[in-house]
Amino acid sequence: MKLIIGILLCVFARLAFAAPVSFEREVMPLLEKRCNKCHYPEEQRGGLDLTRIATMLRGGDDLGPAIVPLKPDESPLIQVLTGAKKPEMPKKGEKLPAAEIELLRRWITEGAHDDSPTFASDDVAFFEREIRPVLAERCFKCHAGDEPEHGLRLTSRQGIISGGQRGPAAVAGKPEASLLINAIRHEGELKMPRRGDKLSDAQIAAFEQWIAKGLPWPAQEKVLARAKQFTISDADRDHWAFRPLPKAVPANWSIDATLKPHHEKLGLTPAPDADRHRLLRRVTYDLIGYPPTLDEIAVFVKDTSPDAFEKVVTRLLDSPQFGWRWGRHWLDYTRNGANAQSNRGPGLDTERYAAWVAQCFNEDRPWDWFARIHLAGDKMKAFDGADYSVDQALAAAVPLNGQRTFEDIATQTFVLMDKLDEGVEFMGRSLMGISLECARCHDHKFDPISQRDYYSLLGFFQSSWYAPVPVNAKSRVEAEAAAAKHRALIAEQARLNGFIRKTSIKLNVGGGGRVKRWQESRIPILTPKDKRLRELEIAVVRAELADAEKNKTASLAADLRTTLRELEARLKNHQPPKYDFRTLGQLNHFIGGHKTQLGLIKRATSLHETELVRELEEHLVYWEEERQRWIERSRFGGFAKTDPEVAELAKADARINEITAELVSNPAQPWTAPKDTHLYVRVDGGLRRAEDLQPLDDKAKAAGLEFNSNDHNRVWMHPYFVGDARLLLRGDVLYPDQLVPRATPQFFGESKRELEGSGRLQLAEWLTTPDSTQAALVARAAVNRAWQHLFGEALCRTPKELGRLGEQPELPELIDGLAAHFVAKGWSMKKMIREIVLSRAYRQSAVTTEQDIAKDPDNRLFARQSVRRLEYEPILNTMSRLRTGQPFASTGNLDGADYAPYFDKPTVYDVIDRRVASISATQALxxxxxxxxxxxxxxxxxxxxxxxxxxxLPDVLAIVYETLLQRPPTDAERDSAQGFLDRRRKQTGTTQARDEVREFITLLLCGNEILYIE
Amino acid sequence: MITRRHFLTRIAAAPGIVATGSLWADDKIVAAKSLPLHHPGKVKSIIFYYCKGGPAQAHTFDKPRSVADPALYPFGFKKCGQSGLEIGDVFPNLQKVADDLCLIRSGYGALATHNEGGIHIFTAASKLGASLGAWMLHGLGSGNPSLPGHVLLTGRAEGDKWAVSDGEVHGGARSTGAGGLPPSLQAQVVNDLQRPIANLTSPMAETEQTRWLAELSALNAGFSARHPHVAELDSRTESFLAAHRMQTAAPEAFDVAKEAAHPAIRKLYGLDALPTRSTGTKLLLARRLVERGVRFIVVPSMSVPNLEGGSGDWDTHTPTQVRGVIPNLALACDQPLAGLITDLKQRGLLDSTLVVWGGEMGRGGPGHMNHNGSAFTWWMAGGGVRPGFAYGATDEQGFTAVDKPIHVRDLHATILWMCGLDFTKLKHNGIGFDTTCKVARGIMA
Structure with missing residues (x-):
């Protein structure tokens, strides 16, 4: 018995050891991983296809059959891998490890057989008909390519059987034991395809049948796809925000009627109407950002007419403050229209933009027009019908204001990519409420936006840039000519600078280091000057020491004595200075002061050492002149500008100065605003793609242009770019791929428009095409945000992400109804806001029963109004009104009290979809x-x-309450105020009415109610 | 519903904020004063000595094995302590505490421009653009409701006319900001060591203010009664009580004078010599804040005089800058940092405090000392890092991290891990960290 077992064991071991290499399980996955990115049927690099034995035997263009069965050493496949034959393979990446090569050798030695099962043609036909389309459409978006989701690749039979991180996806012949079936049936924790869009029952049944048949697969095509495949599913089309808007809304549709069934279903009783004082306070803050005045309160409280509230709303919507308040909401989505990084990007006129935004809101310009302006305002007629509006062109430039840039001109293309990315991001997040920018590096994981879509949009933005144009430009032609002229001047300047640089190097080198010699000649002249300066420094320190001793600041005196000793020691061994531009520049700071450096002059001045100050001032002038001399000598190859040897350079230099005077903005510092007469706006014609720069440089240099490739102005020297963007693999500028024609995302349907110039105008028109899905998104984003500004929470609580990554709204039909009304009423913001504000939902109280709060703690169904803290701007408005007593005082001067760090002034760095109301001890302090x-x-x-x-105090309580809280005090509050008074009198003994009132007002100002709307 | 973490981070973890009083009377959190950890973590506080400008690894803590241009590499190295870590001779005192340091020589993924690099080094892993300090405070919660939890210490000690700047962070407010987290998590900036926090002086006498606060609470109680479900109303009332406590706690915490009178402390932190005085004072202050539960303290390096004329920070491109500035930069922080480590150790705080040294990028390449994003060195001490250890390595010349490369975002994930926080679980409104972060367990003991 033992013997038999022993023999059996031996046989098993031998079998296990000698088990033939499997093509399907071992060889094919290896080839797929390392070879078949190039050697597959569609590509056949070098004429070679390594996906099938037949084509391997046929071989490629140069080396004949790739494999010679039984003879690995004669097989070119092995030879190129080991390096025995050229070309060495793989071309990309590391060499194959020895173990993998050995595997291939063994397989060839064993005869190079394909061990994959073959299937009856009927079964393969079944696969082709029932399974393959589903796999391709529903699975390959994630489970394909180099980095398949969870390691599971569904593109080959072997991939399915070997499975991913959760183990095998299918067991041939056993559907019930197959994870794949479990997942598509949504039986377990794993539900596929992800995001709820289940396969149909028939499709599931087909998969069961297919696995039961042993996963039949075509012999000719072992791998169906080698990269993830972008697909659009029904679930995408069915997502609430991606559906078209309802064609017609019933005549009796209303906000309240829409809410009612939801309330009834949950047993919620809507809160009672808010009282008139609180309602007026709420609506006034909400619409204009200020509290109501005493007069306004009196009028509304007394007005018994049925349309009293409507009259208030009309008055507020007509108020000029309305535009500023609601314009501010929009500015949150434009990073305040400001250039977030103080030393990057174009210096846009933020104040002018904000005023224009306010004007658009006040004039109730249609929202779809407003959206279009931000893409192509420079290419559209002015709202008043004129040919051009510089404000609109400025608005179109606002998406260029993001902070993501790099400082180095050598990487200017990165600047471009990130700036452009922000253009796409702005269009998605701010206008449409979706995350288009997610598709920069890969297809969008959740929304139907492919990476290709992203780059097809990017081309629009890539074909334009910013430029200064005259503020009073009357026509597009005029504006574009001004921009073109500006660009031409910059190019000329760059060219001249290149010429001077190159010539001066020649002069310097030809003269045997003329610059260096001149600099050395300065040392004997500078040494005594420098020595004198050190003496002056010592004199200053001495004076400081005397002062410290006089004022008995012992520790300071001790420090000064140490310093003095060091300085004197250094003076004793005074060395001729080693100057260069940098140290010469720093001398300026040393003497005159700079930022945090207190210069010698200031130190001497504060000690009234007038004689020292006088001499130091002379030094300041002298050293600055010296620095200029150094710069001049270096620029003119060691000559002075007036020397006849450099007459031609001096002429070029003069022309450069002329151009500098003529330029309206500094191209090296675009973040500083252009001259008052000009504004930075968007124009067609962008900077070139990264990979184009070098060839363009070569061409320019061949044509005789003198410039340095690191030149700050280099990017201005080449023709402006209008064209398509290149897809960047993984979003990386170092890996440009194919060109992608400018177009709109596939999901929204093809746009048939003929592109003019950059095509932004066509893109803008596409965005708001009537009845389109994209226009529906623009409308939904707008109404959802308006609701948020009026209720504290939006209907979809992720207002810059309405896509599938965002929150599923409780009441999509409310968004849709409002959006449909909004569009039908000409995209009128004011009408939409009026509709919401006049609803009973808006007018109800924030106070409701405990039961109702328990039923809907997050107020998702809006059966009550919300309690919310005022935002930063209304707080400033309130404080400045209290400060001056003027209804609409400027918020500029609050006597030096800066509320910004404590009350959440919005950042300019990001798109803000939700203001924060922080509570902190520093705020209380x-x-x-x-x-x-x-x-x-x-x-x-x-x-x-x-x-x-x-x-x-009790006598003035009414007026105090109305001024601060816009309501009369209750009896209880009168009692508490009296109590406050009594306690205070007892404690302090004072009975000055003014003091008492002031103390009580201070208390109210620190209290909660004044900062909250309810 | 507002979850506890959500609520606490929104309200309680704000600089110097409420977590005590009636609202929390029956809450365990009050006693612990911190949020539940994801896993056991040692680090309760972090002191980050930030080297502005990007220090050259080859001049400090990563000796290159092969040097092509000796003019750019004037400094020697020594094998130090029992561990034999090689440390630059410009740090004679840190050489003495070598056995407490964990050198990380294989940092990479830094952005090689100052402004963006600064933002990146402090916020790299955060999808919200929040700084590391803000995330740490968000995750751990406030360690002391009477003090700010995240502090940036700049400014200079009295009489320091040696340093050329007060010390600042590249990238400005964004680098120590809250990004998309609640703004109250951003660093409280201290510009003036003599007056560290604004508005601490009450115009009222103590008893009068106590009475005033009672009146305020009574007034607010009326409004809260109308809205019993709005918890933030009570929190705001509490914030005034916290502010009241801060009036006493902050001046006490920020006042180093008493301690600085001790000769031993003066020596330890280098408070006498001018070059170390400001840095020493700030690190002493940082230690005091750590003792009092402050979570994240950034101490940025100051610009210093160049021995060969002018001044500079760690942005040392030229041989002149290398020779002239680095000795002074090192001098400014060497004794104070060694003193800090010694002091923390003596007080038994080194285990729960992580000291980090590093800049926004590395430096050096063929024939130059320019910016380098593919290799930089940081070191850490305390907080459960492996002491006397060098993690990872660069190539022969020290230009690229090759052995166990650790990305900027991995450093973030690792530091948070040591705090007991799992980056995959740190979220705000559903958004959190770069998913490609990896925790480098090799640097933990």
Missing amino acids: FLMNQPQTARDLAGKLTNRLRLDDKTA
Whole structure:
């Protein structure tokens, strides 16, 4: 018995050891991984296809059959891998490890057989008909390519059987044991395809049948796809925000009617109407960002007419503050229209843009037009019908204001890519409410946007850039001519600079290092000057020391003594200075001061050492002139500018100065605004693609242009770019791939428009095409945000992500109804806001029953209004009104109290979809202890109340409450105020009415209610 | 519903904020004063000595094995301590604490421009653009409700006319900002060591203010009663009580004078010599803040005089800068950092405090000392890192990280891991970290 077992074991071991190499399980996956990115049927690099034995035996163009069965050493496949024959393979990446080559050798030695099962033609036909289309459409978006999701590759039979990180996806013949079936049936935790869009029952049944048959697969095509395949599914089309808007909304559709069934379903009773004071306060803050005035309160409270509230809403919508308030909401989506990084990107006129935005809101310009302007405002007629509007062109430049840039001109193309990316991001996030920018490196994981779509959009943005044009430009032709002239001047300047640089190097070298010699000749002249400067420094320190001793600051005196000793020692061994441009420049700071450096002059001045100051000032002038001399000598190859040897250079230099005077903006510092007469706006014609720069450089140099490839102005020297973008593999500029024609994303349907110039105008027109899905997104994004500004929370609570990555709204039909009304009423913001504000939902109280709060704690169904803290701007408005007593005082001067760090001033770095209301101890300290905040405001307000000493607090309570909280005090509050008074009198003994009122107002200003809308 | 973490981070983890009082009376968090960890973590506080400009690894902690241009490499190295770590001779005092340091020589993935590099080194892994300090505070919660949890220390000690700048961070406010996290998580900037936090002086006497706060609470109670479900109203009332506590706690915490009177402390932190005075004062202050539960303290290097004329920071391109600035930059931080490590150790705090040294990028390439994003050296001490250890390595010349390369974002994930935080679980509104982060367990003991 033992013997038999022993023999059996031996046989098994031998079998296991000698098991033949499997083509399907071992060889093919290896070839796929390392060889078949090039050697597959569609590509056949070198004429070679390594996906099938037959084609391997046929071989490629140069080396004949790739394999010679049984003879690995004669097989070119092995020879190129080991390096025995050229070309060495693989071309890309590392050599194959010895073990892998050995595997291939063994397979060839064993005869190079294909061991994959063959299937009846009927079964293969079944696969082709029922399975393959589903795999391709529903699975290859993720489970294909080099990095398939969870390691599972569904593109080959072997891939399915060997499976991914969760183990085999299918067991041939056993559908019930197959994870794949489990996943597509949505039985377990794993539900595929992801995001709920289940396969049909018939499709699932087909998969079961197919696995039961042993996964029949075509012998000729072992791998169906070698990269992830972008597909659009029904679930994409069915996503709430990607559906077209309802064609017609029933005549009796209303916000309240839409909410009602939801409330009933959950047993929610809508909150009662808000009282008139609180309602007026809410609507006034919401629409204009200010509290109502005492007069406005009186009028509304007394107005018993049925349309009293409507009259208020009309008044507010007509108020000029409306545009600023609602314009500000939009500015949150444009990074404030500001150039976030102080030393990057174009210096846009932020204030002008904000004023224009306010004007658009006040004039209720249609939202679809407003959206188009931000893509192509420079190419559209002005709103008033004129040929051109510089404001619109400025608005079109706003998407260029992001912070993502690099400082080095050698990487200018990166600047371009990131700036352009922000253009696409802006179009997606700010206008459409979706994340187009996610597709920069790969197909969008959740939304129907492919990487190709991304680059097809990028081309529009790549074909334009910014340029300064006259503020009063009347026509597009005029503006474009101004921009072109500006660019030509920059190019000329760059060319001349290149000429000077090159010639001066020649002169310098030809003269045997003329510059260096001149610099050396300066040392004997500078040495005594420098020595004197050191003496002056010592004199200053001495004076400081005397002063410190006089004022008995012992530690400081000790420090100064140390310093003095060091300086004196250094003076004793005074060395001729080793100057260069940098140190000469720093001398300037040393003497005159700079940023955090307190210069010698200031130090001497503060000690009233007038004689020292005088001499130091002379030094300052001298050293600055010296620095200029150094610069001049270096620029003119060691000559002075006036020397006859450099007459031609001097002429070029003069022309450069002329151009500099003529240029309206500094091309090296585009972040500084152009001259007052000009604005940076968007124009057609962008900078070139990364990979084009070198060839263009070569061409330019061959044509005799003198410039340095690291030249700051190099990018301006080549013709402007209008054309298509190149797809970048993994979004990396170092890996440009094929050109992608400018177009709109496939999901939204082809745009048939003929492109003019950059094509932005056509893109803008496409964006708001009536009845289109993209226009529906623009409308939905707008109404969703308006709701957020009026209720504290949006209907879809991710207002810059309405796609499938965002939150599923509770009430999509409410968004759709509002959006349909919005579009039908000419994209009128004011009408839409009016519709929401006049709804009962808006007017209800924020106070409701505990049960209702428990049923809907997050207020997703809006059966009550919300309690929310005022945003930064309304807080400033409120404080400045309290400060001055003027209804719409400027918020510029709040007596030096800076509310920004404590009350969440919005950042200019990002697109903001939700304001934060932070609570912090530093905020409390600011209100309690900063002398110019609560206490000072309370004092000013008290002064305006003109109280005499006999007034008692209870008598002025009504006016105090109405001024601060816009409502009368309740009886309980009157009692508490009296209590406050009594306690205070007892504690402090004072009975000055003014003090008492001031103290009470301070308390209200620090309290919660004044900062909250309810 | 607002989850506890959400609520605490939105409200309680703000600089110097509420986590005590009636609102939390029955909450365990009050006692612990921190949020539940994802896994056991040692680090409770971090002191980041940031070297502005990007220090050259080859001049500091990563001796190149082959040098082509000796003019650019004037400094020697020594094998130090029992561990035999090689440390540059410009750091004679750090050489003495070599056995406490964990050198990370294989950093890469830095952006090789200052401004962007600064933002990147502090925020790299965050999908929200939030700084490492903001995330740490978000994850751990406030360690002391009476003090800010995230602090940037700049400014100079009294009498320091040696340093040329107050110390600042490349990238500005974004580098220590909250990004998309609640703004209250951003670093509280201290510009003036004499007046570190604004508005601490109350115009009222203590008893009067206590009474005033009671009146305020009573007033707010009325409004809260209308909206019992709006928790933030109570938190705001609490924030005034926290502010009141901060009035006492902050001046006490930020006042180094008493401690600085001790000769031993003066010596340890180098408070007497001018070149080390400001840095020493800031690191002493940082240690005091750590003792009091502050989470993340950034101390940026200051610009210093160039021995050969002018001044500079760690942005040392030319041989003149290398020879003239680096000795002074090293001098400024060498004694104070060694002193800090010694002091933390003596107080038993080194285990729970992570000291980090590093800049926004590395430096050096063939024939030059320019910016380099593919190799940089940081070191860490304390907080459970492997002491006396060098993690990873660069190539022969020190230009590229080749052995165990660790990306900027991996450094973030690793540091957070040591705090007991798992980057995959740190989220805000569903958004969190770059998923490609890897935790480098090799640097942990």
